[in-house]
Amino acid sequence: xxxxxxxxxxxxxxxxxxxxxxxxxxxxxxxxxxxxxxxxxxxxxxxxxxxxxxxxxxxxxxxxxxxxxxxxxxxxxxxxxxxxxxxxxxxxxxxxxxxxxxxxxxxxxxxxxxxxxxxxxxxxxxxxxxxxxxxxxxxxxxxxxxxxxxxxxxxxxxxx
Numbered sequence: 001x002x003x004x005x006x007x008x009x010x011x012x013x014x015x016x017x018x019x020x021x022x023x024x025x026x027x028x029x030x031x032x033x034x035x036x037x038x039x040x041x042x043x044x045x046x047x048x049x050x051x052x053x054x055x056x057x058x059x060x061x062x063x064x065x066x067x068x069x070x071x072x073x074x075x076x077x078x079x080x081x082x083x084x085x086x087x088x089x090x091x092x093x094x095x096x097x098x099x100x101x102x103x104x105x106x107x108x109x110x111x112x113x114x115x116x117x118x119x120x121x122x123x124x125x126x127x128x129x130x131x132x133x134x135x136x137x138x139x140x141x142x143x144x145x146x147x148x149x150x151x152x153x154x155x156x157x158x159x160x
Contacts, residue, residue: 027160029053033065033153040145041152046138049154053127058158062122064097064137065153070113072148075100078140081121086131094140095121114150124159 034047082092097119100106108115135154139146
């Protein structure tokens with residue numbers, strides 16, 4: 001009986017591992033999110049994400065992942081995204097992220113009191129060389145802290 005239970009347990013674990021291994025998207029380089037303490041994103045909170053690029057000939061899509069509560073006060077958000085390449089050269093660009101339509105309707109996917117966004121900021125982008133690039137994301141609004149922002153992150157994927 002004990003031998004049969006051990007075999008059953010081993011088979012169950014093997015099937016589970018194979019299932020989840022098959023669910024991963026091979027085009028995704030990174031998809032990482034960071035929780036923002038107390039839903040208050042302050043100027044000093046600058047989130048860094050290292051991204052290893054193995055093929056500079058392939059185009060990539062880069063997205064900012066964002067999650068806000070329904071109490072977020074604005075229809076948009078401004079962020080600064082800096083990119084530092086393997087050569088240590090740094091570029092910074094300001095982006096406006098549209099979160100709601102003119103009618104006030106949230107554009108993200110809602111679940112309970114939260115709205116989730118995956119907003120593209122670079123599409124079909126080719127990195128100049130192979131290596132590790134570091135992306136830093138910081139909020140660039142007038143409010144400090146920016147309230148009702150619960151998570152933010154970065155997704156980089158090879159363009160299919």
